[in-house]
């Protein structure tokens with residue numbers, strides 16, 4: 001037995017080390033060397049072993065990223081040295097002034113500068129003890145911050161274990177949200193009528209201060225480290241050595257450059273002005289630091305900021321233009337989004353002629369009128385938005401705009417739900433919704449039907465060939481070639497893509513249906529949980545909410561989606577057309593000691609949460625269902641069981657108490 005345990009311990013350690021090495025390659029070096037599938041396989045094996053042998057599971061295991069439960073609030077943390085801010089330079093002249101001050105304080109000495117991108121995120125500190133992540137905090141007031149350890153652990157590039165053991169090390173860095181994640185988050189929020197984040201920085205701040213680490217995990221933050229706040233037994237000479245060392249320890253460090261004099265630094269800064277728009281994250285400037293740590297120490301700091309560093313801030317990319325018109329776009333879920341059409345103007349690297357006005361409240365608050373001169377900006381350099389009106393430039397003929405009371409696409413009355421900023425068209429057959437729905441259905445991450453671009457789709461719709469996504473599968477070659485501008489070859493390709501899409505995974509299909517709040521990730525989770533679309537359609541809200549990451553909003557949206565007769569009809573048609581609605585299970589599923597067994601949980605368990613109990617069942621191959629029926633194999637009854645207990649008795653289904661359940665799942 002002891003030998004067995006020893007073997008398991010060795011296997012756990014070997015797996016952890018291998019996974020950590022791949023994490024480093026993937027999240028820090030951005031250079032993975034194995035496939036996602038092989039990586040997932042290792043994670044699953046490790047999870048399984050840790051569940052079977054909980055005493056061997058380390059809190060620093062690579063599986064422990066989203067372990068934390070929601071909290072009431074954050075504890076405060078005193079920083080080991082103050083987290084200061086930086087003085088700013090807005091032009092070349094101010095950079096030269098900085099260089100002059102540095103040289104005056106270090107007469108006759110050569111000075112080297114390191115230049116790093118200044119990421120527009122949130123300053124955080126990470127504390128490692130004996131190489132293990134022990135705590136992370138926000139900057140707060142610079143002296144004390146908030147303990148956001150659980151949230152930082154959800155960031156995959158934050159190592160839970162350093163690659164070399166260092167006694168004590170506090171590193172500083174910037175947590176941020178990529179432009180992509182920011183755009184996706186705001187899109188989802190716009191759909192649900194939740195307030196939008198103004199830029200990736202605010203989004204990152206809101207996400208890091210989430211009390212529920214599962215929400216933080218779902219929003220995918222990232223981090224670059226740029227310095228050390230406190231350390232024991234590491235003594236680099238230069239800041240560039242620090243960055244090198246941090247990278248060797250497994251932390252994610254951004255590119256940096258060393259320069260011998262300020263003229264070169266300035267040239268580099270000017271080059272960056274346009275380069276910054278090409279990056280996947282928002283950069284609001286560059287940080288210039290004296291390289292030698294001895295020189296840094298001699299230069300010292302003012303009350304607020306070090307004298308050895310300065311932030312060169314890029315000119316904010318705003319522009320003034322005229323609102324020519326305001327029109328309304330109807331989205332896939334029927335939300336009416338007012339959009340400004342403007343005189344084209346160059347902002348942050350591109351020419352902009354449209355800006356979202358978000359919703360009617362925003363227009364009213366900013367008093368935006370047709371004909372107004374407005375200041376626009378790209379939110380986090382990405383989504384153009386109207387910042388403010390320039391009232392002094394009004395001539396008096398500007399027109400106040402109001403939200404239409406009818407859908408601009410189908411003429412149905414629109415409504416605004418209580419507590420939401422969004423106005424919606426409720427007509428299921430609204431052509432604008434159909435249009436957006438089809439674009440979504442066929443998009444790359446959904447059913448991936450290539451060849452169904454907007455031009456082709458417009459013709460197909462105009463020809464009255466389809467009325468819902470399922471009609472795509474009824475398209476015939478003769479109908480397509482009859483369309484203008486669609487040759488036989490394109491028609492054939494399109495039909496081929498439609499045909500091929502029938503074999504898509506269940507996850508793609510669930511995502512493609514366009515159920516409100518069900519994004520790609522939720523779709524994958526649902527497909528992993530249910531054997532078929534039919535099974536998902538039969539699920540009630542309670543049952544759905546037991547699934548990790550499926551909250552009440554998603555659950556209720558799924559249930560009402562499948563309750564709508566029109567949606568069920570579309571699904572029937574999809575099934576008839578031969579579209580796959582079953583989950584492909586790999587060989588490991590369906591195996592396990594509880595394979596095929598259906599459990600129902602009722603009452604409170606003492607030693608684990610509902611979710612943990614469910615996970616235990618699923619890990620062993622079983623399933624958890626929300627309601628008792630003849631197909632239930634076991635009912636697990638905790639304290640104060642509900643009516644499910646009585647039902648189990650009446651159907652003579654075996655009832656397990658907590659101890660029996662623990663034995664059965666090997667958790668005793």
Ligand code: IVH
Pocket residue numbers: 083084085086087116117118119120121122123124173174226227287305306309311
């Ligand atoms: S060094 C003593 N380097 O900019 C201050 N800061 O006001 C040391 N920031 O919120 C800061 N990228 O988090 C430094 N490469 C970088 C940075 C950086 C972003 C942030 C920092 C702080 C602000 C400085």
